[in-house]
Structure formats: structure tokens, C-alpha cells
Amino acid sequence: MKIPLSWLKEFVDVPVEAARLGEDLTLVGLALEGIERHGADAVLDLDVTTNRVDCMNVHGVAREASVIYALPLRSLDLTFAEAGTPARQALEVEIEAPDLCPRFCARVLDVRLGPSPAWLRDRLELVGVRPINNVVDVTNYVMMEMGQPSHAFDLARIPGGKLVARWAREGERLTTLDGAERVLTSRHGVVASPEGALALAGVMGGAASEVSEATRTVALEAAYWDPLSIRRGAKALGMHTEASHRFERGADPEGTAAATARIAHLLGRIGAGTARPGLIDRLAAPPALRQIALRPSRTDAVLGTTVPRDRARAILTGLGFRPGAESGEATSFTVPSWRGDVSREIDLVEEVGRHHGLGNIPPTVPPARGAEGLRPRQVRERRLRDLLVGAGLTEVVTHAFVSDALAAGSPPRVAVENPLSEEQGVLRSSLVVPGLLSTLRTNLRQGRRDVAVFETGRVFSPREGAPGEEPRLGLLLAGELGAGHWSARGRVVDFFDVKALVELVAERLGPGAFTLATDGLPALLHPGKAARVADGGTLSGWLGALHPDVLRAWDLRGEVYVAELPLDPFLEAPSAPPRYRPLAKAPAVLRDLSVVCDRSLTVAALEARVRSAAGEHLRSLRVVDLYEGPPVPAGRVGVTLALAFQDPERTLTGEEVQGALDRVVGDLRAAGAEIRGE
């Protein structure tokens, strides 16, 4: 809202210069956005919050200034001379829809159309309104001055000389002043003649009844329109005007009559017109004046300071609230018609607080209560991040909105009704696709080759009622690990890197051990280099290389390893303290075993056989070497196992160890394996 200082000074003798005034207004809630200098004049640009429609005009801001500086507020000059036949002989007004239009004021004025005088044009330009002609300019001037929008019709172009405030008929057409033909519904309010709509109520006039050079007499409308009706109607047509902006936030019902008088006064003053005798005032629903009781004890309790009663009273009366009956400590105040935003005691407390000064309230802190802390779940989420960051992964945050096309292949998605673009049409159902893959592509385009990232965040899935929200952990590895140091060469990532990360997190935070299955994998994974978590208790999810088709579709080169797991099992796993295992009294006996077996025999299966054949003294078993290629025949693989035998109580005899080894060798041979170097 632009407020020229010279205009403001017509109503209050502001004792400070513009910058100081701007600061003082800011501290009562009218935030200064900037000051423009125009010669000797300054224009304050104020950010008026939506509830303060009463300050979307010069006089309203002047009222605030008058309270700040405890100075009198001058009222508007509403005097004017009348001439001619009574207005009601030329114009009839009817309110057909009282729910739309509680009050309709009108006057008839004989006008001499022409340009406005320079001072008036200048003022309008200062507040950002384009001058048109003296009649339209004066209506705009009055809107900017005291907040009431009004509209001048060419009386000769009102068929039947009658204005009706009513709801539009379904499909009724109206060409508005901007030249657009509007098709209306019964949810749009109109000002109509008996023959049809003339103006879009509270939003914009119509072309057919527009004031023109040929206009000799105007019918001036200043009505109070129901805020919700105007808001819905304007919104449905995608329209927003200075008038609708004010009406939909609640104009001053008493401003209607005053505005017609002020317009008559100004037209008379610039010699542009004379009012015919009489105000036509249709009041369908007289607004109830609200009375609100204010308790000083309540004011002090909410604000946390003591405001002297006289001070509170002076602030409120200065703002137009009329003190009335007292009951106990409470004083009843009548809310002025222009303060539709004030409806209960707390609103009066705010008024007192604003002008008493928030800066004058001493800062305190609420009394201490029991200490809170992060919940175990929140602590574990931080530990998860520490683990992954410590393991070399960088955290990313990708958008929850994704393109339906890019998310293809993943589960059903939740669609957004009004997305910013097609590319952000659905909520993500996976962190990896497309979020982490997009992250990889972004960085590859920057010339990065080695990318190791993770994200924690929620994914969405359609569900009865509200969509499901599941927190997930997503990982992505591409390129080399450990590259870029002078001492060593990097190593290209493989399945076992991503597996190790999942194992690390599961061991440190999660439900512990899990096994992997290779069936039932998501289509985006390489069927031979991926797995899903199985037998992991609450843990599930998948990990592995991206399918070559996916790599091609995303235009990625080299292998990319990803994993996506539900987060909750890591955050909620009960942390049972580990049980102590007695330390062995005798050293372990170590033996290596080299086996050549079919590739189809997994290491897990091999281990199971060895464990079962070796018996109770096999303490641990590790794969220490894996070899394929000559001299190992095609289709077979050489595996070296390191076995440790131990008894917690005594030293094992050579016979015991050899016996166990013999059983293992026998079993493996029976399974078709060949033992090397035995």
C-alpha cells in the first residue's frame, strides 16, 4: 500500500520525517517496505497484512499515526451542495440478494466529464492508479483515501433507471471494463438493470454502462458486499482488482454512505459535478455493532507486562473503539465498523499490545519443566547418518515431487492435483528412482565420476484414506572408491561394497543378521548382481546393480549400485545388550582348505556343509580366496577357506582336528568338490 506523506498530513500533523514515520508504523504492524522520494513529497510503501483492510487507505494509516503520536485525527470533509430534482426520481435501487449485498448506497450526480486537475492526477499516480477521467478518478481517489470502492454508471445507459443487486443467472453474460466477456454462474454477484447484468459486483464494472465522454449524469454505487461471495466469485473468474481485494477482506459497511458524500464533495470541489438531492440507501441487513469486554488483568497476563488502564483506554479510543459500560474490572468497547477483524477480547489485547509497543514488554522465559531430550528413535537416526557419513557417503535431499514418467517401473503412485509442472506430478514412491539417479546424473554432468550418496526421507503409496508414508534409506555408489589419493589406486565399486554398507548399518543399528535372496527382485535391478533382504526380521528392502536397461534409459555408463531399505527397523530395533562369551583358555588351531567346486554352489551353501560336517569344534570359518580361470576348469571355482578349531576349555589334540578336517573333506568330495593341496 502506497501512502504519500503529503496526503497523510491532511489528516494528522505527523511530527516526524518519512523514515522515522516508516519505522514507527512498522512497529505497530504496518511494515515499511520502502520509501520513494517525489520532490518534496515521500511515498511510504507499507506491507498491510490481509486482516487490516482498514489500513489499505490513507485515512486508515493516518488513524494509526494519530495514536502513535497521540495527535488528533481530522475527519474527511463530507459536505457538498445539492441541486436539481431528487435523486430517487431518476434512479431506483433494489437489493434482491441480501446475503450478497447487505447495504447499497447510491447517488445521482450531474457531471461535466473531462480530465482531472493535475493535483488529483498526481496523487493517483503516486499511489499507482492510472488517471482516466475526472469521475472515475474521483471514485478511485476516494477508495485510496478512505477504503471504500465505488462505481459510477452512466445513468442514460441503465435501462429502466434501476439497479438491482442480485446473484447472476446461470450462463448470464457480461462484458467487463477490461473488454473480456464473462460467462457467469449463480455464484457470481452482479449489479443489474431489469434487462440484465451491468457490473460484476464488488469486482469490476461493465462495458455497456461505462462512463464516457457522452455521459451527462452518473449513478454512483457504493455498496457493502459479502466478503466470501466476492472472494469466491472473483476467484472463479481468476480476477483480482483493487475493489475485490478490499471487499473480500471485509470493507467498512458504514463507509458506503460516507464514500458517496466524499465523492460528491470532491466532484463539486473540482467543478466536475453536482449531486442531485438525496442519498438512496438500501439496508438489507443492518450490521450488529460488536461489544467486547476487555479485562486489564487478561491484557497484562497475555502480554506479560502491566499496561496502565488509562494507556490501554487511550489506545483503543484513538483507534475508534468506544468505551461503554464497566463491569468489575472489565470495560466494554464498541468495535468501530471498519474493524471487521476484531471480534473477541484477545483482539483488543493485540490492539493494546501493538500500540503499547512490543519492544516495551520485558523478555522472560517460561518456568522450567522436566527436561526433554531426543527420543531413542531420533538419536538412532543421527547415528545412522554418522555411520554412513563415516563410511564415505554424502547426504543428499531430493524432491518429493517427481515425474510420473521417470518413476515408471516403481509401484503405484500418489498424484498431485495441482503440480507446478508435469515433471513434478506425483509423489515419490522410491528414493532411488528417480531421486538418487537424478543426483548421479547431475554430478556426472559436472564431470564427477565417483559418487557415493545416501538419502533418508519418506516415500508415498496410495492407500485407503490417507496415502502411506514410509521413511526409507536409499544408497547409491558409482565409479571408484578410494580414488584420488596419491598413495593408491581407486577400486571400482561392486556388489560387495553396497552389501557391506547394508551389513554395517544392520549390525550397528538394526535387527542384526539377515540373509539375502535373489528371487523376486525389482525390475530395475540386474538379476545376477542384486538381492533382496530375507529373514531379516523386520528388515526388508533390496540392493544391487542397476539393470543395464535402466542404465541405458538414464544414459549412464559403468555399473551403478543402489540399495533401498525401510528406515524404521533401524530406528526401532530393540538394543538388547550383547551377552559375554567366555574367553577360550587354549589357542585355536588354524587350517586352510582349498576347494574347487561348481559355481552353482554358493559360498553360503559351502559354509553350511563345512559347519555341519566339522562338528562342534569348528569355531570360525572365513573365505580367504576365490579364484576362477585356468587351471580351474570352466564352470568351477576355487575357494580357499580358513578354518579355526577351538575348544573353550582345553587344547584340541591333533587327532581331533584331523578327524574334523577328514569329515569336511569327505563331505565336500561327496558333494562333487575337489580338494586341492591336501
Add this chain to the structure above:
Amino acid sequence: MAGEGDTLRDRVRAIRAEFETALVAAGDVSTLQAVHDRFLGRKSGAVGELMKSLGRLPPEERREAGQELNALRDELESRHEAARGEAEDRLRAERLREQRVDVTLPGRLPARGRRHPLTSTREDLEDIFVSMGYEVYDGPEVDDDYHCFEALNMPPDHPARDMQATFYLKDPPGLVLRTHTSPAQVRYMLSNPHPPHVRIICPGKVFRRDDDLTHSPMFHQVEALVVGPGISVGDLKGTVQAFLHALFGPQYPVRFRPSYFPYTEPSIEVDLGCIVCSGRGCRVCKGTGWLEIMGSGMVHPAVFEAVNRRLGRVAYDPEQVTGFAFGLGIDRVAMMRHGIGDIRLFYANDLRLLEQFPS
């Protein structure tokens, strides 16, 4: 046999001189050993040879000459010992020199990842509030109209809904992506185990239909809610001040000015003295010297009433309890802390940016 005596003395003198010359010429331990063998060797050392000739001396001279030769041997031994020590020191020093590494080469760190700057900022904010006795609470990102607007004194068609351009879900209708984390506050009050006492912060993702340098359709907020008997604007001011001082440092002034939010009354905007220009006025604060940092206010009684209606009992009697709430953008705080001018950089996930934040 006086000649013999002179000869012995001459020989001693000659041996000493030769030894000195050889010792000086010998640079390393093995050459020194050769010098030792030559002069002091048991078998054919020069001093030993001379000792053997003692027998030829008359007994009265033999004693004196023997002492002289012993003294010579001791002297040469000790000279040699010292020289060998020095040579060994040199050798050791040289070896150590050879073993030196270039300490200016980069250290070998384990792989190093980073937290996202939005996460570190959020955790810092959480830590400050936790230290002030707050609980950290979050709700769903997709919420319904009731929790996001209606319970917060924003009935349908409320003009304030325009302030928060909302994303709606296609199906089912009535669901929105939360435009602020306030619905989590409503949820907390509804499920509060110890009403009317509340002291929480709600950090989380929020969504609004905006996309420019300072607005992202997805961003992060943290909101605080304190409810109880006797909570006042003064408490709001003290708490906000303590929080901002903990976050940015006590050197920045904090300003409170009236504003408007439907769910608070009075509503208060909080400004922080510009951390770029320290209040002198710059491009970042648009010359005002102040940065808008958060919205706040006293919980509107209508919010308590809505919660009570939903609960079917008066858990928060607006006559008995008051509360304050405030909310700020985590992204905005991170932008201010790190001097980032474009919010969208947080979601571009360019490692060149992320790797600038050690954490």
C-alpha cells in the same frame, strides 16, 4: 741402549701421528675398523708390535716404556672409540634422513562423506531447543484440511489460505501436502499425554506452490509450541531471543513487530539485525538493517477451542492456559549461515556444493 729408548719414543710419536692421519681419513665404521686393526689389532697391530719389543729393553727402562705404551694404547682406543661413535651417529642420522616422508603430502583419510547442510542446520536447531527442555515431534507430510487449516483458525475460503499456496492430492480429495509444520502441533495437542502442558518443536518438510531464488516447492521448517498456564508475550520474546542468540550469536539485535497469522493473536514478526552488514543496510536486508527471520505469536484461543471440540473435552481452557508458537525456515537459516543466495542449490545435490560443508 739410549738409542733404543729414543727409538721407542720416536716410534710412539710416529704411531700417534700415523694414527691421527688414518683416523681423520677414515669416514665410516668399516674403515675405522681397519684403522683399529692396523694400530691396535691383537695380532699385528702397530702398538702390539711395539709392546713385543719391550722385552729387549733393560728391566729398569722396561717399566717406564711399558707404561708409556699402555698409555698410548688406551689413548688410541679411546680416540678410536670416539671416532666410531661419531661415525655411527652420522650413519644413523643419514639413515633417518633417508627415511623421511614429505609431511606436506595429503593425509590418508578414510572415505569422507558429509551431512547435507540442511540436516546439520536442523540438528543444530534441535540441539538448542532440546537443551531448553523441548521435545522434538513430527507428523505426516500429507495431512488433511482439518489439521493443516481448519483447526488453525483458517476455515475454507479464508483469505489467509492465499498466503500459503497449497498442493492438493488428486485422490482422495481433502488431502494436502502440509504447507507448514503447524498441523503436527495440532496433532500433538490432540494426543498430548499431559495436557495442557506443551513444549515441543516440530521440524520437517513442508510444501508450497512457489519456485524461485528464495522459494522452493519443498522446503523445511521448524516450529515451536509452548502451552501452559501463564505463558505470555514476554515468554515468547525471551525464548526467541535466547534461541536466536544461541544460533547466530548474541551480537545481533532482535526486533519484534506486530503481524498477522490466523492461528496466533497477537501475531508477531521477528527480525534479526542483518548478519551481513550488522544493521548498516545492505543488499541482503534491502537496506533496512533487518532480516525477517520468523513468524510467531500467542496461540489463538480459537485453536484451543478447535482442539477441545475435537477431543470432546476442555483440555486447553483458553481462560486458563495460553501459549506461544513460532516458526522459521530451516533452509533460510542455512542460507543465512552459509551465505547461499539460491534456495534451489540445496536440492540440486551437486557434490561440489555439498562437499563444502564438513560435518
